[in-house]
Amino acid sequence: MERRFASHPNEVKQFDTARLRKEFHIPVIFAPDELKLVLTHEDRMIVGGANPVNKDVVLTTDLKDLGVTYFLERRELGVINVGGKGSVVVDGAEYEIDFKECLYVGQGAKDVIFKSADSAKPAKFYLNSAPAHQSYPTTKTTLAESESGAMGGLENSNERTIHRFIHAGGVQSAQLVMGMTQLKPGSMWNTMPSHTHPRRMEAYFYFDLPDDSIVFHLMGEPTETRHIVMHNEQAVISPSWSIHSGVGTHNYTFIWSMAGDNKRYDDMDPVGMKELQ
Ligand SMILES: O=C[C@H](O)[C@@H](O)CC(=O)C(=O)O
Numbered sequence: 608m609e610r611r612f613a614s615h616p617n618e619v620k621q622f623d624t625a626r627l628r629k630e631f632h633i634p635v636i637f638a639p640d641e642l643k644l645v646l647t648h649e650d651r652m653i654v655g656g657a658n659p660v661n662k663d664v665v666l667t668t669d670l671k672d673l674g675v676t677y678f679l680e681r682r683e684l685g686v687i688n689v690g691g692k693g694s695v696v697v698d699g700a701e702y703e704i705d706f707k708e709c710l711y712v713g714q715g716a717k718d719v720i721f722k723s724a725d726s727a728k729p730a731k732f733y734l735n736s737a738p739a740h741q742s743y744p745t746t747k748t749t750l751a752e753s754e755s756g757a758m759g760g761l762e763n764s765n766e767r768t769i770h771r772f773i774h775a776g777g778v779q780s781a782q783l784v785m786g787m788t789q790l791k792p793g794s795m796w797n798t799m800p801s802h803t804h805p806r807r808m809e810a811y812f813y814f815d816l817p818d819d820s821i822v823f824h825l826m827g828e829p830t831e832t833r834h835i836v837m838h839n840e841q842a843v844i845s846p847s848w849s850i851h852s853g854v855g856t857h858n859y860t861f862i863w864s865m866a867g868d869n870k871r872y873d874d875m876d877p878v879g880m881k882e883l884q
């Protein structure tokens with residue numbers, strides 16, 4: 608497991624492109640038959656992926672990684688499948704998780720195994736895990752069961768549908784909040800006007816993006832914005848003090864996830880358009 612430390616905004620102001628990418632950009636989420644994990648010290652969120660192709664992928668850890676005997680001993684997990692049909696087996700109970708479906712796995716689950724239904728169309732499980740000191744029930748949510756709503760408009764090129772899976776009013780968790788936003792064709796902007804939430808960090812994972820398209824992800828303090836170029840199926844870490852927004856050369860979908868002091872989706876400090884620099 609890769610470990611990244613947290614960054615101070617005064618230091619980040621000095622970063623060049625390579626350093627910004629090294630600290631915040633996660634270029635590889637899926638590798639065949641592997642579990643890829645990045646632990647950031649921003650609220651100790653883990654961002655990663657499991658991509659079972661020719662064999663199942665097991666959620667493992669060792670004493671050096673988390674200092675526990677099994678991964679979810681003191682953590683909870685959110686999973687969204689962005690690939691072919693698959694399933695997640697949690698302590699012997701199998702949950703079929705199809706494209707854009709979500710599984711929450713509560714603290715204390717000992718054995719978590721990721722499976723693909725068809726190796727020609729492997730499942731791609733995007734993963735987020737946060738520390739948890741209380742167990743909540745393992746729960747699957749389909750797109751139709753999620754709390755969804757329309758946001759934005761075509762005149763601002765940000766017509767999109769938001770799906771909230773794990774949040775205060777949905778699937779219960781200790782601190783993890785997770786959902787997915789799908790942009791309509793012709794809409795390129797997410798989360799503009801932008802916001803920060805000093806009470807929670809956030810991670811974005813961009814997908815449904817053609818190979819020859821990119822997203823300029825925007826980060827930084829509102830008066831010190833920077834960009835990180837994103838390709839399909841890549842993630843980016845947003846510290847609590849940073850905006851997180853983006854504009855693509857094509858429409859796309861992204862998964863957002865947060866960890867921190869509360870689970871209130873609407874707890875955001877809006878940044879006025881005229882404040883941005
Ligand atoms: O704190 C919440 C997050 O930044 C996202 O949910 C924003 C988002 O999905 C969007 O505007 O499209």
Ligand SMILES: [Zn+2]
Pocket residue numbers: 802803804809851875
């Ligand atoms: Zn946010």
